[in-house]
Every structure is written in structure tokens, then in C-alpha cells.
Amino acid sequence: MILNGTGRLAMLFLIAMLLPLLFFSQQINAQEVTSKANSDVTEILEVKADFSSALLALKQRSLSKRAEAIKQLIKIENPRTIIILDALLIGNLFENRADGSLLIAENQGDYYAASQAETGDSIGRLKKADIKKIRLSNRLRSQLRLLLAQKELYLEDTDIRMQAVKTLAKNPTKEAIQLLKSVADSEQDETIQQEIQLILALQDMTSSDKNVRLAAVESLKQHTSLEAVNRLQHMLEKDSDGQFNEPDKQIRKIAKSALVKIEARLQVYATIKTVFFGLSLGAVLVLAAIGLAITFGVMGVINMAHGEMMMLGAYTTYVMQLIMPNHIALSLILSIPAAFIVAGLVGIAIERGIIRFLYGRPLETLLATFGVSLFLQQTVRSIFSPLNRSVITPDFMSGSLYINDFLSFTWNRIYILVFCLLVFAALLQILRRTRLGLEVRAVSQNRNMAKAMGIPTDKVDAMTFGLGSGVAGIAGVALSQITNVGPNLGQAYIVDSFMVVVFGGVGNLWGTLVSGFTLGIANKVLEPIAGAVLAKVVVLVFIILFIQKRPRGLFPQKGRAAES
């Protein structure tokens, strides 16, 4: 580059001008950095001070000042904030009368278990007189709820976010809706997003703007919620003046089609529900019948005391709970082998003491075992009193699996269904793979031949009967979770379980499984049409007629053994 004299001068001038600028700018930058660092430190210090002071400000007597303190507190990012405010909301925040510090304390009978609000350090037990509750007015409480929800909506944990959304929906003020709208688009979790959309749509349904209502109704189509159904139905109903609640015809039309769509989905859910209830009833029936399928099907022995074996199993569960009152879940699990042993031993005793004298005389066996059942009932009644005993359901079995407003499954029924299948599988394996199973099958097919081959039929009979009774005992453990435990527990199931066995085909475990589930589902399908009792009657009559057509059940035994 060639520059002339003036150009060079100008250049120099420029540099001269710029140099200080450059220097200065560096200076300024450095200044900025230091000032920023300074402000960070002060901020942290301030925040810490703010947090403590805001906390202490909660103690103020004036409610408006207390509200101000809450607002201050919520702004401060501190992991303890939400814990403290939650405690405040449910009335667990106290002032320590001794030093004026704030405590989170929980009432545990005579004393309070307390911890420092600010740090969370436990300070042990305090008496009621030592502490003073921080009270809230109703208005303040709802404000606090809103503030908390607002804060929680941005937290990591999806459960907390969902909870916050639901809290807001419960009290849909203008601010709450505004808040939900603001998070609607940024929310990543799909179920929470859906919930928010639903709440907003429900809210929009009351809007005075026709288009907003239209859009709301349109979007409700895809939600499966009781509230949505109710609101849509409300739209289509007439008020006391004979006017539709929803004035616009077009919207009514869309609402109607939305309802139809939702109801189609509900139909599917209802079917799923019926099938599930049917399966769960079927599981109970299978559990009750499967022991009978062994004694009746394999041995040809009618055991009228079978129901009482279940009763013994149920009472074993009750006794186990009395022994281990602090470990309900463990006691339930231990009850399973215990009930098997108790009922199994009683079964073996019955077989050795009574039934073995009556082989080949099925009607007499029936009567004698009925005598045993009366005996056992009265024994239990004398020991445990005739009153029903309740068995506590452990935590993991209570509550239900929530799918949506119209579909939820109770855990105990799910567990019983699974349990039934496990017991069935185990029994099948025992009969198929163990030596006992082999011998049982041999004896049931041809007693004399089995004897000739050196199988101790006496012992096998006793073991089979013990096995069948033991399984009944296990069924009793399951029953104790869904009905009351009383001396008549077994009687209620005896006719049903015979029906299951006979319907399925005697001597066929698979038949028992299929017939149990079939009868369970049939019962539950008929119930809404005919009512619970009539449904049962219809099923019974159906079986009675079915036996006429196929006296050997659904899956009759084939071969020579069947003819005996």
C-alpha cells in the first residue's frame, strides 16, 4: 500500500487516537469482570442472608407481611425452599419457643419429631408446649399453593410436575390458567402435556368466544377423562328454561361427535375391565377348584371338606399375622408354605383316618367328608369365635394400577391372577416331572396295575390327598386377601369349585383352568345385564344343562381310564 504524506499523517493520528481507546477498552473490560465477580459474591451472600431473613420473616405476626415473606422466599433458589413451604402448607412449620428458630415438626402421638427448617438437621423430640405453629389464612394458603405449583412446574421430577398441574386444575383461577398456558408448550413429558391440554380445553369450554369453545370441544375428543365426558354431556343438555346449555348449534354437533368418539373408546375400556374382572374371579375359582381337581379328578374322591381346607389356609394367614404384626408383607409370603403344610397335614390325616376305608364308595366318601367339614367348621368357630377376622392387606397389594379415569386395576386382583397362574404352573410341573406326579398319574390310570408294578398306592393316595388339600390351603391365603376370614369361608366356594371341575372335565388340570376362567368371565359378562345373583343362577343352570349334553365336561379324559 502506498500512502502519501498526508495519508501517513492521518494514519498516525488515527492510531494515536485508537491506542488509548484500545487501552481503555481493556481497562473497561477488566473493570466489568471485577465488578461482576464482586456482585456474584454479594449476591450469594445476599441470597443466603435473604433466605435466612425471609425464613425468619415468616414468623411475623402480620399476615400481609407473612405473605410478602413467602413471595420473597419463593424467589430464592434453595433446595430447602420447597420443603419448607410444603411444610408450611400442611401446617408442619413451627417456631421454636426457646430460640426463635423455625422448625419442621411432625406430630407423632405425644411428641413432635422436629428438624431445623433451614438445614434439615434433626433436633429430636419436642413437646407441644415448646413450639408454636406458623399459621396461614385461607387466602394465603391458596396463594401459597399457586406459588408452589408455579415453582414445581419447572422442576426435574415428572411426578412433582404432574402433581403441580393437578393442584392447579383443582382451583383454576385466572392466574393458574395463565401459568398453565405459559408452560403448555415447553412441557416435554407427554402425559403431563396431555393433562395440561385437557385442563386448558375444559377451561376454554366456558369461554364466551365461540371459536375458542369450538377449538376446545374439538380437542376434547382425544382425552379420556370423566370430567371431559361430564362437561360435554352438560353442553348437550337443556337448562331449566328449555334452552341448551350450549347455545351454538355447530358446537353442539361437534360435542356430540366428540362424545360418540369418547364413548367408543370407553366401550373398549369397559370390555377390558369386564374381561379383567372375569379373569380375576376366574383366578379365584381356579385356585379354589384346582386342589379339588386333584382329589376329585385324579383320585375320584369327593372331598366335601375341600372348602374347609381353604378356610384353614385363610386362618393360617390370620395367625401368621398375629405372630408377626410388624411384618405384614413377610407374614403373607410365609403364610403360603405354612398354609400348604397345615392344610396338607390335615388332608393327609383325613385320608388316613377316614377316606381310605371308603375307596370305591364315592357317595359314602362324600358324606363322611361332609361330616369332616362340619367338624372343622365348628372347631374353628370354637377356637377363633364365629366372628369374621380381617386379614391386613400388605402395602404392595393395596391400591390400584391407574390407567385413566375409566380404567384401573386393583393390585390385589392382579397379584391373585398372577399367583393363580404360578400355582397352576407349579402343580402341572409337579404332576409332570416329579416322581410323585408320575406315581399319581399311574395310580389314577390303573390302580391295580400300578400296585403290581410296585407303586405303594396307599402312600400315593395319602400324598395326593395331602397335595390337593395343601393347594386348597394356598388358595385360602389368596382368599384371605379379598374376603373376610370366617368359619363359613369355605362353604361359599364348595358348589362353585365342584362346578368348575365338572365343567372342565374331571382329571384334567387344563380343563379346570379353562373352565375357571370361562365361568369367571361369563359371570362378569352377565352381571351388568342380569344382576350379580341372577348371573350366578344363569351360569349354574347353564352348567347343569351342559353336563347333560357332555357328562364328562369340556375336556373329557380319553382312553380306558375314562370308562371306569
Add this chain to the structure above:
Amino acid sequence: MLLKFLENDKESQWVLIVLLAVTLIIPVCNLIFPEGSIFYFSAYTVSLIGKYLCFAILALSLDLVWGYCGILVLGQGAFFALGGYAMGMYLMRQIGDRGVYGDPILPDFMVFLDWKELPWYWSGFDIFPFAMLMVFVVPGTLAFIFGWLTFRSRVTGVYLSIISQALTYALLLAFFRNEMGFGGNNGLTDFKDILGFNLQSDVVRAFLLMCTGTALMSSFLVSRWVVRTRLGRVVTAIRDQESRVRFLGYRVEMFKLWVFVFSAMLAGLAGALYVPQVGIINPSEFSPLISLEIVVWVAVGGRGSLYGAIIGAIIVNYGKTVMTGLFPEVWLFTLGAAFILVTIFLPDGLVGLWKRKTQENV
């Protein structure tokens, strides 16, 4: 003539004589002698004895099917209860407008359920002969349908026992329903009079006992006659060797059906006599437990012997009255033990024991 008919049957003669004495003496003494006299029988005793005699008819009916035909019916109580309900419906209509709600036609429970008119199946039950006909026809028809289906498809043994139990269980559940129109849970009760006579009066009670005794004696004689006819012989043969009888060319199911229907009608008669004496009929009579108790009466007395059934019914029920009064806890133990011991040690019941004794003496 009667004695000639019972020639060479000492036991039957004795049973008949005792029954005759009971039927005559107890009601007459109840009416003639004043309270406090040693010969006086209280109204309670009269209705208690009446109850026993009804049960004896019921046991007789079961003995016919079980003891002679080998069909162990675990639902005999159903026929008894149906006969009882037929009688109960007549007595219900007799109340007229004396019910709590005072409706001239509808029984109280129907008014309570807000029914406007009598269901069709209640019509005619205000006429005594029609009701009496129904006492036999209803249980008979049910037995006919059930037996027709069952015996033809050769459902036998325990299967039959179990489905007959299911039958009575189904009826139990059905009669519990208010919608059935039979008073639901409470059944039919609060009866006022029969054929215009007050049910509570001593004369009517005594007369009812006499009727029951007569009915028992005639059922006994008719049953005895039946089992000794050719038909009875075939039936006994079916009990012992069903297939052989079939191969000989007899239509086994028809014979079974005949006996079954006859026995159901007898049970219905027992129920009809029972209801006015105890004053109530409710669905619990359908419960499988009652039907099993009937089996115990027959088993204890001795199945396959008609007077054995009568003796068994009376002894067991007397035992029940005494036991439940004195030690209510022990009764089920006793009943259970009776079931077990009788089936193992006394397959022919007390009558069998007696026969063995006398034979040993001879």
C-alpha cells in the same frame, strides 16, 4: 286288612302303631287336658312333633330315591321348599287385607316393593285345591325336567349328586332375589289362617298334627307298596346293577324318572305340611346344608329301609333340638361325627345295627 298287608313285617307294624298313637294321643291330650296336668302337651310340643313328622316324610322321600334307587340327591330340600312355598303362597293370599299395609290383594312385601299387581304365577293360589295341586305339581315338574335331562344322558353317581346340589344352590340364590316375587330374603310369613280357621288356635294346630301323622302313615304305606311292586323290584335292581338291568331290556331312565318324580312330590307334601306349623318359609330351606342334613337322617336311620328313614329323621332332629338347646357349640360336632361314624361303621344305619343284633341272637 292293614295288618294282613304288613304280615311278617314286625318292624313296620310297630312303627305304624307308634305313629298312630302319636298322631292320636298328643293332639287329643293337648285339647282335652288343662294346662298343668301330666297328660297335657303344650302347643310348643305339638308343633315340634308336627315338625318331626314332616321331616320324617321328607326322609322317606329321600330314602326312596337314595336307598332304593341309588341316586344320592343332594337337592331334596329344593322340592321340600317348593312345596312349602306353594303352601305359603296360599296362606299369604289368605291374609287378605289384614297385612300391615292393608292391601286386599297384594302381600305386604309386594306393596313394600311398590308392585302394582300380582305376578301371573301368583294367580289361583287363593283357591285351596289349586294350591294343593301345585304342592305336588311344582316339585314334580322340576324333578321331571331335571330327571328327564339327567337320566337320559346317563349322568350318575357323584356327578348327579353334585349337580343336584347346584340345582338347589341356584334356587337358593334365585329365591333370595326380591324380583322373584317370593318375598326375597324374608320369605313368606305372618300367616293368619288356613281355610278360614285361625292358624294360632290349638284346635287347628292339633288338626294339622293329625293331618301330618296321617300323611306320614299313608306315605309310608304307599311307598312300601311301591317298593314291593314289580316296578319297585326293577328300581332296586337298578340300584345294584344298573347296566345289567339296561341290558335286560328295561328302560332304566324311565324307572328312575318315575321314582324321582314321586319322591319329589312326597317332599313337596312334607314342605306343604311344614309351613303352616312353623309359620314361615324362606329361601334358607334351599340351602345345600339342609339337603345334606336330610341325607344324614336317612343314613343314621338306615337307608334302604323305609321305617329306618322315619326313625332316623325323628332321632336326629330330636337330638338337634336337645343339643342346640343345651350345648349349641356341640351340635355341629355331633352332626359331623354322625356323618363320619355312620358311613364308616354303620352303612345300614341304626336299623342295620338292630337287624345284626337280632340275627346274632337267633
